[in-house]
Amino acid sequence: MNRYTILIYTENFIGILNRITIIFTRRGINIDALTASESRLDGIHKITIECAVTEEQIIQLVKQIEKITDVIKAYYFMDTEVVYQEIALYKLPIDSLDASLEKVIRQYNAHIIAAEKEFVVIEFTGHKEDTQALLETLKPYNLLEFSRSGRVAIAKPRFSVSEYLNNQTL
Amino acid sequence: MIRGADIVVRSLIAENAKHIFGYPGGAIMPVYDALYDYSDQIRHVLTRHEQGAIHAAQGYARVSGQVGVALATSGPGATNLITGLADAMIDSTPLVCITGQVAAHLLGTDAFQETDVVGISMPVTKWNIQVRRAEDIAPAIAKGFHIARSGRPGPVLIDITKNAQTEAGEFNYVPCLSIRSYRPYFEIKKDEVQKAAELIKAAQRPYVLYGQGVVIGKAEAELKAFLDKTGIPAACTLLGSGAISEEHPSYVGKLGMHGNYAPNMLTNHCDVLIAIGMRFDDRVTGDLKRYAKQAKVVHLELDPAEINKNVFADAPVLGDCKQSLSMLTEAVEINSHDEWLSRFKELELLEKESVIANDLSPTKVGLTMGEVIRFINQYKADDAILVTDVGQHQMIAWRYFDYKTSKTQVTSGGLGTMGFALPAALGAQMYDYSRQVICVVGDGGIQMTIQELGTIMQTKAPVKVVLLNNNFLGMVRQWQQMFFDRRYSFTELDNPDFIKLAEAYSIKASKVSVRDGLSEAVADMFLHDGPYFLEVVVEKEDNVFPMIATGCSVEEVRLS
Numbered sequence A: 001m002n003r004y005t006i007l008i009y010t011e012n013f014i015g016i017l018n019r020i021t022i023i024f025t026r027r028g029i030n031i032d033a034l035t036a037s038e039s040r041l042d043g044i045h046k047i048t049i050e051c052a053v054t055e056e057q058i059i060q061l062v063k064q065i066e067k068i069t070d071v072i073k074a075y076y077f078m079d080t081e082v083v084y085q086e087i088a089l090y091k092l093p094i095d096s097l098d099a100s101l102e103k104v105i106r107q108y109n110a111h112i113i114a115a116e117k118e119f120v121v122i123e124f125t126g127h128k129e130d131t132q133a134l135l136e137t138l139k140p141y142n143l144l145e146f147s148r149s150g151r152v153a154i155a156k157p158r159f160s161v162s163e164y165l166n167n168q169t170l
Numbered sequence B: 001m002i003r004g005a006d007i008v009v010r011s012l013i014a015e016n017a018k019h020i021f022g023y024p025g026g027a028i029m030p031v032y033d034a035l036y037d038y039s040d041q042i043r044h045v046l047t048r049h050e051q052g053a054i055h056a057a058q059g060y061a062r063v064s065g066q067v068g069v070a071l072a073t074s075g076p077g078a079t080n081l082i083t084g085l086a087d088a089m090i091d092s093t094p095l096v097c098i099t100g101q102v103a104a105h106l107l108g109t110d111a112f113q114e115t116d117v118v119g120i121s122m123p124v125t126k127w128n129i130q131v132r133r134a135e136d137i138a139p140a141i142a143k144g145f146h147i148a149r150s151g152r153p154g155p156v157l158i159d160i161t162k163n164a165q166t167e168a169g170e171f172n173y174v175p176c177l178s179i180r181s182y183r184p185y186f187e188i189k190k191d192e193v194q195k196a197a198e199l200i201k202a203a204q205r206p207y208v209l210y211g212q213g214v215v216i217g218k219a220e221a222e223l224k225a226f227l228d229k230t231g232i233p234a235a236c237t238l239l240g241s242g243a244i245s246e247e248h249p250s251y252v253g254k255l256g257m258h259g260n261y262a263p264n265m266l267t268n269h270c271d272v273l274i275a276i277g278m279r280f281d282d283r284v285t286g287d288l289k290r291y292a293k294q295a296k297v298v299h300l301e302l303d304p305a306e307i308n309k310n311v312f313a314d315a316p317v318l319g320d321c322k323q324s325l326s327m328l329t330e331a332v333e334i335n336s337h338d339e340w341l342s343r344f345k346e347l348e349l350l351e352k353e354s355v356i357a358n359d360l361s362p363t364k365v366g367l368t369m370g371e372v373i374r375f376i377n378q379y380k381a382d383d384a385i386l387v388t389d390v391g392q393h394q395m396i397a398w399r400y401f402d403y404k405t406s407k408t409q410v411t412s413g414g415l416g417t418m419g420f421a422l423p424a425a426l427g428a429q430m431y432d433y434s435r436q437v438i439c440v441v442g443d444g445g446i447q448m449t450i451q452e453l454g455t456i457m458q459t460k461a462p463v464k465v466v467l468l469n470n471n472f473l474g475m476v477r478q479w480q481q482m483f484f485d486r487r488y489s490f491t492e493l494d495n496p497d498f499i500k501l502a503e504a505y506s507i508k509a510s511k512v513s514v515r516d517g518l519s520e521a522v523a524d525m526f527l528h529d530g531p532y533f534l535e536v537v538v539e540k541e542d543n544v545f546p547m548i549a550t551g552c553s554v555e556e557v558r559l560s
C-alpha cells in the first residue's frame, strides 16, 4: 500500500462529490482526507483526495473517476511528487497560556490567531506528522479542541488542465 | 414560451424517439397531459409496472441500436426503475429515463412521493440530473441523449420537478454534440495497433474473444474481415453472440460458465489472446489467477477503465473497435490456422457426444429445453430475435439458438435480472412488428414480471412467449444439486395454470408435455398471427453442461 494524492478537476455541478466518493465506497476503500474548492480556472473545481491503496487500485480508481461525465481530468501522485500541507487549529483555555506554552508556539512556528476571554486558538500548518506532534505536545496544556483539515496539494510534475481543455478536439 | 411538459415531449421528438415506455403518476402528470397532444408523433406504451417499462426500453434499445426511453412518476415509480438502470449500466444499454419529482419548493421536506432518485440512482447511471426549471429541460434531455448513446453507452436519468413541467419556458432544441469534461472516443494510436499486429503476426495459436462491444460499435463486418484474413479461431461472450455468423469458419463457440467446452479449455492453450469489445467478466474468465497466463493479451476496447481491470493487456488498443479492427486487419498478414482450429473441432466432438446429443435429441422420456430450441430453430425466421430471461433456459437457449445475424439476442448478461425477458421482448417487438420476437423464459422468472402480459394484450405485440416450465428455480436447483448435497431449499414452485392465465389476457396459448406434438406446437406458434404463449413442460431436474464451477479455472470445465 502506498499513500497517494488524487487531484480531480471537475465541473461545478451538484452531486459530483457524491459520484466520486461512491467509487471508493463500492470498493471498500477509505478516504483519509478530502478537500474541495474552486481552482485557478473559472467554474472548475479542484478536489483533493488522500488515500492509502495499492498501485493497481489507484490506477483503477483514477480511471473510474475520470469516467464520470462531469470530471474533466484526474491525476494521482505519490507523496514525493506533490507539495502538500494541512492546517490544524488547537483550542486551549486562556489560563494555560504561560511562558512554557509560548515557547512551544515559537518552537513550532505556530500562531495564536484568536484570543478570547476564556480561550486561545493556535494555528499551525504542516504535514500530518508535524501537526500531530504539536497535538501531542499540547495535550498536557489542557487542550480543549483540535481540528485538522484535509490535505491541499500542488503537483510537482507540470500539467495543465486549461491546456488539456483547449486541446480537446470536440 | 411553452409549458415545460411540452418541452419534454418535443425534446424527445427532436431526438427522434418513436416509442416511450412508461407509467403515470402525480408528479409526471403534466408530461402525460402533453403526450396526449403528440400521440401521432410519438407512441407511448403503458406497461403494467415501471420495471416493465424500463426493461421494455432496454429491449427496444438493444435491437434498434437507438436510445430507449422510459417515463415514470416520482417516489415508487422512480425507485421501480432502479433494477433496469443497474441492468442497463452493466450491459452498456443506452437509455434516457425521465422521472417526475415533487415541486422544487417541496424538495427535502419528505413531501408525498418524494424520493432522492438522483441520489439513489447515482451508482447505476452513466449520468443523472435534476431539473427544476422549464428552460433547463431541453438542454438536459439533449445532454442526456448524447451521453446515453456515445462512447460506451449507458443509462441516463433526468428527474424533473413538477413545477418545471407546469411552468413555461423558451423552447429551441439544440442537440448536444460535445461536453468539455466528457471524452467518449479516443483517437486510435497507430503504434498500439502496430504492437498488437506484431504480436498477432508472431503468434502460433492466436485466439479471438469477442463481446458486445462489436455489436455496439457496429463492427460486425470489420470483425468478419479480420477473421477472414487471419483465419484465427474466434469465440463469443453471451452478449457478443450473433456478431458474426456461427457458420463462419473461424467461429468456434461460446465462452464462459456454460459456454462450450473447447473455447473455454483452449483459452489456456493459446499464445496470443485477442479480446475485442469484451470486459473479462468473471463468468467468462473463471479463476483469474489461472486464466490465460501463458498468453500475451491484445485488448481492443473503448473504455479505458476496462483495460487492465481484470486481465493485464500486453498490447491494449484504446478506441472504437470498428476503426481499430480495420486498422489491425490492414496491419496483419493473410494467414490460416487450420491445425489450431482442428483442436477446437476435436474437443467439440467430445462435447457433442457427451452433452449436445442428449440435449438436442434426447432418448429419455422427459422433454429437454434443448430440443425445444431445436424446433424453434427449425421454424424461426433468419432474423428472429431471441429474448431470454435468467437461468437454465437462458443458458440452453444461448447455447443452441441459431444466431444468423447481429442484434438478434437480448438478455440480461451482467446483472442476470430475472423478470427481464417478458418486458424486454415486448420492447424489442415494439421496435419492429414484422420481426419475430421469441421470448424464452422460465417459470420462476416469468412470474416476476408476468403482469406485462397485459401490455402485450393491449398493444397486440406479436411476441412468441415460450415458457420452459420445470417447476423449479432450475438454475438454483442445479447448484443445490451439485454443491449443496441436493438439498432443494425453497426452489420448487407450485405454479398457476399458465395457460388459463395467458388466456385471461386474451393471448392464444397451448401447452405441451410430451415429445409427440412438440414440433407441431412450435410450428403453430410461428404460424399464429399475433401474440402466442407456448408452455412446454420439461424435465424437472435437468442440468446445464458444460460448466465451470465458481472459482474454477477455464480448464476445469466439466462435461457432466
Ligand SMILES: Cc1ncc(C[n+]2csc(CCOP(=O)(O)OP(=O)(O)O)c2C)c(N)n1
Pocket (backbone or CB within 6 Å): B389, B390, B391, B392, B393, B394, B416, B417, B418, B419, B441, B442, B443, B444, B445, B446, B468, B470, B472, B473, B474, B475, B476
Ligand atoms: C431478480 C433475481 N432474483 C434471483 C436471481 C437468482 N437466480 C438466478 S437463476 C434463478 C432461477 C431461475 O428459475 P427459472 O426462472 O424457473 O428458470 P430456470 O433456471 O428453471 O430455467 C434464480 C432464482 C436472479 N438472477 N434474479
